[in-house]
Amino acid sequence: MKIFAAFDILRNKCGDPRNSPEILEILNTRGRVLNTGGKFVVAYPLHVAFIWHQHQPLYKSCRTGQYLLPWVRLHGTKDYLDLILVLAKYPRLKQTVNLVPSLLLQIQDYVNGTALDPYLTATLTPVEQLTDQQRWFIIEHFFDAHHRTMIDPHPRYRELYEQRQTRGKTWCWQNWQPQDYGDLLAWHNLAWFDPLYWQEPEIAQWLSQGRDFSLSDRQRIIAKQREILGQIIPQHRALQQRGQIEVTTTPYTHPILPLLVDTDAAKVAVPNIALPQQRFQYPEDVPRHLRRARILYEQFFGRSPRGLWPSEQSVSPAILEPIVEQGFEWICSDEAILGWTTGTYFHRNEAGVVQQADVLYQPYRLTTAKGDLNIVFRDHRLSDLIGFTYSAMAPEAAAADLLKQLEGIRQQLIAYEDSGQTSLQQPWLVTIALDGENCWEYYPRDGLPFLERLYQGLSESEHFACVSVAEYLQHYPPRAVIAGAALHSGSWIDGNFCTWIGDPVKNKAWDYLRAARQTLERHPEATETNNPAAWQALLAAEGSDWFWWFGEGHSSNHDAMFDQLFREHLMALYTALGEPIPEVLKEPLEVHEAKDTYPPQGFIHPEIDGGGDEQDWNFAGRIQIGGSRGTMHRQTLINRLWYGVDHLNIYLRLDAPSQKQPFGHEISTIHFCWYYPNRVTYNSPLSDLRDYPDEAPLNYLYHHQLVIDFENQQMTFKEAIANYQWQERPTHARYALGICLEVAIPWADLHLHPDSGLHLLIVLAQDGYYLDHLPPEQLLFLTTP
CATH class of the missing domain: 1.20.1270 (Substrate Binding Domain Of Dnak; Chain:A; Domain 2)
Structure with a gap:
């Protein structure tokens, strides 16, 4: 819709349509009216729908009535209320917040004083009366927070953490005095107060006090937690009544609805998946979850919900009609689902901008026998940047990057429209949907500086308009249609259900x-x-x-x-x-013990300082090195390889056996070598190495090499060119050598598009002679996010 026909009609009645209340109502999402040669044209902003998903599973045991974990209480203190209080400072911005029923019920229990978890029990116990079991539990679990952002800023908390890390848990057990436990009990709770509240007199006094906390102090800290928890639901209700947020819901206990209907739904994306011995088929449970979610929502918010966040953005044709029958108007899912459904592969350029922008950045209407249902698909990469990567950047740089990403999308859509204009002629919608609680733990000051800079930039720009999904759909119904029966069955993770079934x-x-x-x-x-x-x-x-x-x-x-x-x-x-x-x-379903080798669990952002911080590498993949090849025994050089990525870098860490430091001694250089399996490039044999076996993968051809020379403390980055030669290239790679070797290789040095893969080999050498290579069995495969 390039020319808004109503303008010409209204112009005859009242002149400039910008003076018309009707047009102003239509343009409430901040479209502009341009007079181009006597015709009034809509210049739309790029609409951006943020959807924050607030979820905690049901920690309350249905058997005992006791809460086993404290995350509703702690995240309730830190993450749910402040997110909308920050937004309230920017009234031009509107967003959507999803509150899961199991979260709402548990918040209510804590507010009513009927919820008690082991962490809370320990906090409110006089330290002299702590049992041996409780003392060990406190040492083990009361540092469950990201230490760089939540422990290190508080000297007394950091002091206790460093004692546990450097001297060990047993030392703490043997040497800590009652006051050490008292301070740890207090700080475990204080650290979860959001920085937005730090200026409140009572909280500021506790932060200033630092140590020597009494039972009375801890009781007042818990009372303050309950006070904040008590504001969460009323504030969401008030902000929704003002029109700045839309509150949505999720099936009652956050189930994977397609698998409740039929576990064979997992075969749609992975036909050869190994399924349970007995097929689970209880479609009648789906409306139970939906009905309970709707009724609970109405009790808390005094109106019916319009939007539904399907758990884990999991959808299938079989769940659509029950959703329609319960009165929901729209759902959201992931771009992978849209890609599978439409047969579209979303290519991104080197800047990360989707090339098929016209397919992704619009809502769709799903048709079913029970009625129609709207659906929006999130931009997976933008959502992940906020959820997993921007925390590793300076807040102002991260906010600027997101605005730059949105501008790149806007320009891509302008090019698609091919209207000759420099602004959008259609109301496109970018959906950014992600977990609204866990990521902030890794941001400085719980993400407050990032959000303030981002919201300020969005508020000041005429090119962007932040909207709730329901508001957008009310003004701009979907132009594109998908038959409900054609919708792909899958989730936000790779478009399949393998995270929840198949293992x-x-x-x-x-x-x-x-x-x-x-x-x-x-x-x-x-x-x-x-x-x-x-x-x-x-x-x-x-x-x-x-x-x-x-x-x-x-x-x-x-x-x-x-x-x-x-x-x-x-x-x-x-x-x-x-x-x-x-x-x-x-009996437990499985033995819960640490594994030596496992794949990455998520994105990582380690500080490259050679310290091998356990939290920095917590989600990294790990390969335990064992056995021997030739005369070199692996355990005498490198015994563990860690690896992972974020949107900025490849991260690698090499550990030597305890009490040994081979780097610069037995190992003089390390060669990181890789090639791109699905990319036509020059490739060359390994260079600057002698006496390496003529066997795979050493005799493969590689496109890039990064060589660390410990003796000269320098790095060399090389790229393969014609005739099996190598040419040096500039690099921003970094390394640090301490108790281990840590390396960061920027994706930007490699000039890859997102979703590009590479195979990586690590070669150890001494004075130019081959010693060994890692991994021992096969190359590492890494993918650009």
Whole structure:
């Protein structure tokens, strides 16, 4: 719609349509009216819909009624309220916030004083009365925070953390005095107060006090937490009533709806996936989750929800009609789902801008037999930049980069329209949707400087308009249509469901869930009305979070607790039905022990200082090196390789055996060598190395080499050219040597488009002679985010 026809009609009545209330209402999302040769043309801003997903699983055991983990309370203190309070300072900006029902219910429990978790119990216990078990629990878990942003800024908290890190947990157990425990109990809670509240007199006094906290201090700290928690729901309600945010919801306990309908939905994206022994098919549970979510929302917000965030952005044709029947108007999912559905591969240029912008940056109308449903698809890369990478950048640089990314999209859409204008002639929509709580822990001051700079830039620019999804759809209904039956079945992770099914342990959990569901089915008298405990336990066990942590793919310091919670929900179901609890539920689904080798768990942003900080590399992939080749025994040189990426760099870390430092002694140079399997380039044999075996992968041809020379303390970056030669190129790579070797190689040096892959080999050498190579069995494969 390049020319808004109503302008000419209204011009005849009232002159310049910019003076018309009707037009001003239509242009409430800040489109501009331009007079071009006597015709009034809409110059649209690029509409941007931020959707913040606020979610916590059900930590309250359906069996005991006790909370096992504190994250609702702690994230409630730090992340939910401040996000909208910052937004409220910029009234021109509108956003969407998704509040999951299981989060709302638990916030209410804490506000009412009926929730008690082990961390809270320990905090409110006189230190002289702490049991040995509690003392060890405190040493183990009361530093569960990103130390660079939440512990290091507070000297007393940092002091205790450094004692645990350098002297060990046993030393703390043997030497800490009651006041050390008292201070740690206080700081574990104080560190979760958002910096937005630091100027409040009571909080400022505690931060200034620093140490020697009493039980009375800790009681007042917890009371302050409860006060903040008590404002979360009312403030969201008030901001929605003012029109600055739209609050949406999620199926009741955050289940993967397509898998509840039929676990065979996982075969759509991965036909050969290994599925559970018994097929789970309970489509009737889908409307239960949707209905409960809607009713709960109406109780909290006094109106019906318009939007639904499907758990993990998981969709399939089978879930659309129940969503329509429950009155929802729109849902969101990931660009991967749109790509699979339309057969579009979203290519990005070197700057990261989608080339098929006209496909991604608009809403779609899904058609079903029960009615139509709108859907928006998020820009995966922009969402990940906020969620995983911008925390590693200076706030002003990160905000500027996001604005630059949005301007790149705007220019791409202007080029697509080919109107000859320098502004947009159609109301395009960029959706940025991500977790609204966990990422801020890694930002300076909990992301406040970043958000303020970003919001200021968005407020001041005439080229962008931040909107809620419902508001945008009200003014600009979808122009494109997708038949509901053609919608791809998948999630935001690679467009499939492999994060929640397909692994042996995940499949075992599905079998346990199906057995419990069948047991409930054999009790037709147990309705949701006369046996609510049984149904609450089932719906809790159907949540997605347990399956996320089972088996391979994700791990945390609380894997055993998630395992326990899942089994306790199922036990509660059997108990509510008067059935014996199966013996298998009394044992963990898997052995929860540290693994030597595993793939990356997520993006990483380590400081390159040679310190090998455990939190910096927490989500990195790891390869334990063992065995031997030739006369060189691996364990005498490098025994562990760490690797990972973010949107800025490739990160590598090499550990030597304890008490050994081979770099610059046994190893004089390290060669990082790689090639691009799907890119036509010059490639050359390894250079500056002698006596290396003529065997794979050493005899492969490579395109880039980064050589670290420890003796001369320098790096050389080389690129393959014609005739199997190498030419030096500039680089911004960095390395640091301390207790380990840490290396960062910028993606920008490689001039790759996003989603490009590379195969990496690491070669160790001494005075030009080959010593060994890593990984021992195969090349590392890394992908540009």
